[in-house]
Amino acid sequence: ITVLRDGEQVATMSPKEATVGKLAELMVGRKIQAVTWKDKCEKDMECPEPLLSIRNLHVEMPGEELHGVNLDVAPGEILGIGGLAGHGKIGIANGIMGLYPATGEIILNGKPVPLNNPIAALNSGMAFVSEDRRGIGLLLEDSIEMNIIVQAMQSQGKFLK
Known part of the structure; x- marks a missing residue:
């Protein structure tokens, strides 16, 4: 090596x-x-509750399955997930957002977020940007205006004027 x-x-x-x-x-x-944020804050101060907790997440998507993912994200923490194609990094977001069948538990801001329900995920304040924005992130048959309106409806719950 x-x-x-x-x-x-x-x-x-x-x-x-x-x-x-x-x-x-x-x-x-x-x-x-x-060193995790929990290790650091347990030594220095009282730990805040995680902003996001994922427990025992299992996702079944073609070519990429996840089994038993657990993680916590602290307030203000930035978490990046990387890996080779087919090793599960895309499955985490797809499962949390309800795009593929998933089991497990998601807690956001202290409240459970139901899995397999994209509307519940959006209503909880989560958003999703696909790595395949052309195939998944856009309504290719619709106008730019319609793409903007749909995004505003989903993220802000309102129409643009």
Whole structure:
């Protein structure tokens, strides 16, 4: 295994020598500490309730299934989810928004959000921007005006004048 950083070779090792921690440290150039907001606030102060909690989320979408996803997002925290195609990153948002069959529990601002119900997800204040905006995010057969109106109706619950 060879690790490159900024176009330079920084290490070569056998797979037996490699650990996730060692590879991560070599890739970013510093020691990596896995610290969650809960770990940090439990040491420094009282933890706020999570803004979003996902518990035991299972999503069945073609080519991408999720099983048992659990995570919390703190107020003010920005969470990014990345991964290879087919490894579940898109399934999380699609399941939460009711676009594919899902089971589990979603709590937003302390209130449960029913799964498999896009209207409930939108009414809870969540929004969805698909990575396939052309295929999913637009009404291609309709005018620009209609696309704007539909977005305003969904996100603001009103028509534009």
